[in-house]
Amino acid sequence: MANRKHFSSNSGGGIGSWLGIAAIVVLLDQITKITVTQILSYGQAIGVTSFFNIVLVYNKGAAFSFLSNQGGWQRYFFTGIAIAAVILITYLIKKHAGKRLFCWGLALILGGAVGNLIDRLMYGHVIDFLDFYVKTWHWPAFNVADMAICLGAGLYILDELRRSKS
Template identity: 65%
Template sequence: MATKKTKPSFTAVKSSAGASLTPWLGIAFIVILLDQISKITITRTFTHGEEKPITSFFNLVLAYNPGAAFSFLSDQGGWQKYFFAGIAIAAVVFIIYLLRKHAGQRMFCWALALIMGGALGNLIDRLAYGHVIDFLDFHLRGVGHFPAFNIADTAISIGAILFIFDELRRVNKH
């Protein structure tokens, strides 16, 4: 009697609740990909500090940020690179744990996936260059410029907004 051979097949990573982590990891990967492609493009097109007006309120500019959001700790001696890299790695580990535990909660997982993709996008910069590459510059005439940021920062911000919205929605249900 011959035994039937089965072909190996790709199986999605499953959480403890049975929902797949694959879509959430895919979203994070897309954020990383878009972030890194945009940063490579801007660094090959611009010199550090070069600015190109696009509209009356938006410029493209190549800026380096060795600190965190709004250049927090950017004037330190370099230790902050490792500090922020450590925070990013710890956050990603915790996010993967949360995704495994709550993979069926769509908005919550969207938020986590966006935050994870953004954190990894900026972590790649810190490890590869020693600073984060920023290039999106919004401003109001006579008022000043908002600090330059990038696609990873945008994903983190959108993820944080979704996280807050999901939490408010959850609280209002109870």
């Protein structure tokens, strides 16, 4: 019970701690991407288990390779969306810095957005490498930034559900 109360408390925590969490996500994301690009060539896979590979692939689109086969305009479109999201999320974290669960979610989303934004700006695509599959069906490859965004979105939804009940 103490953990739940502590985790959802509205006290403490300035914007610096939330930006620190986002920075850790960016750092982990970029380190893993650099490591994979040093070890593998494009399309090369290393089997880890019967349902998981590490594979180097590039995503020029958004989630699940949405718009990846377009003429290149999507790079600028998704870069613009990411920059706008970073500005909005930073504003929301600053405004609500004491709302822990809300800010945890936003900090994770922010870190993931910045991690993938760095890829788009530096390479023109996002580096993905985590490949889960069942027999011949593969889930779209993803990365640490994508995991942080999904976890952050889940925490954001949980926070909204908790607030709507009270």
